[in-house]
Amino acid sequence: MFWKAVLLGLIEGVTEFLPISSTGHLIIADKFIRLSNHLEFTNAFKIIIQLGAVLAVVKLYWERLWPFARGKLQKNTLLFWLKILLAVLPAAVLGFLFDDLLEAKFFNPRSVAVALVFYGIVLLAVENLLRRKFPRPADTPLKWTTALGIGFFQCLALIPGTSRSAVTIIGGLLLGLSRPAAAEFSFFLAVPTMLGAALLKLAKTALVFSRAEWWTLIVGFFIAYWTGLIVIQIFMRYLQRHNFKFFGWYRIVIGLLILLSALITYLK
Template identity: 50%
Template structure:
């Protein structure tokens, strides 16, 4: 049991550190689990990787509470109306992920939750991130969610669906989509955070319903522990990451993805991982 707890701690740390940065938290957990081997029970491992992400996402709720809860103490009437309008856009933006997730969740888990897919996606979206940052920037940028239209929010939601393939990164997909659609970098990142709340809540509920009662009490304990640890680690990352992107671009994450992806491809084709 003690070794399982240590593995959960490491995986939760990886999840917390990578959930909000555009490098793919699911991809990193798949890679790390190749070496740690959390369990031989695939149902448990897949559930663990999905459910603990909700713990990380809930750190957004705590960190941005006043900004996302209309009736938080101190919010004015206008701020409340703006937050409600924001949630309408978020709910509309999450619809594509709900539809595609319900339809293709099992197929994606069966076909794409592997190191080869993760490695390829790491490299591909790493190149795309660098391209986004080196292309000529438009002078006019959308700088607040209030300025976003419903079609624009839906467009970002469609980009988020790309992240159903592990190794893509939900934050990378939504940030890339947001920037391409005219959002500035900080707004695209924040909207990615907020969009993740209903997305991961839905993904977690779907996973819990699908697995039913097949997991043991010990496995549920490990998932719960990972959930809490991921929350703690992710909360510590949010402010650091937001402060970073206000002064820097995403190129460093693109280079990191490419290097890691190439290393993983070499390990895969030499038989070190599978």
């Protein structure tokens, strides 16, 4: 399972911060490489290693996220965290209530493919809508209502294939943030969101993991972390000169290929 964990960790680290759905890509990848026959462990693995990638955000943005980074309490940083926590609440409540139901109904390639295509179209439509609109500067203070609005957008990402990054970035753009500011807030929002999701999954399943499965999880976790460190920096440089249309088209093409593959398999 070692090399499978490495591959899935790489996929997670690359896709977590791009608006293309990390969970969706992990579900599709697992259909080909089959991490484990222990379904409960496999589903937990896909969620928990996302926290590894998200810790890359903490590393890169430590001074902006830690209220005492400059030796004393920074009130602006504390207020910013309160806005992040406000944005987390809607998805946290729905995820806690419907986690098992969503996993049973939507953690499959067909649901992922439909979500990839649909939100790929949405991403293209949003970019076309905002093409002539001058964006709000990246350093404009984030409003409480904007944070909460993005939080409601994040609820859509409870269905795999949607992409938490995609819907929070789309929400940020529609609510007036610039592309870099929307992407950064999406990164920051991921920290408590994925921490909560990982802890919930561990609480439900950790006692059934074998020693080998724990080591597999640790390998995937750290590969996702180091890959995430690289991808975040490349992505932010990309956004200085480009929009999200490439990712919209990528989602549509990949989603259609998955649906075509499913159709061919069905016809056989």
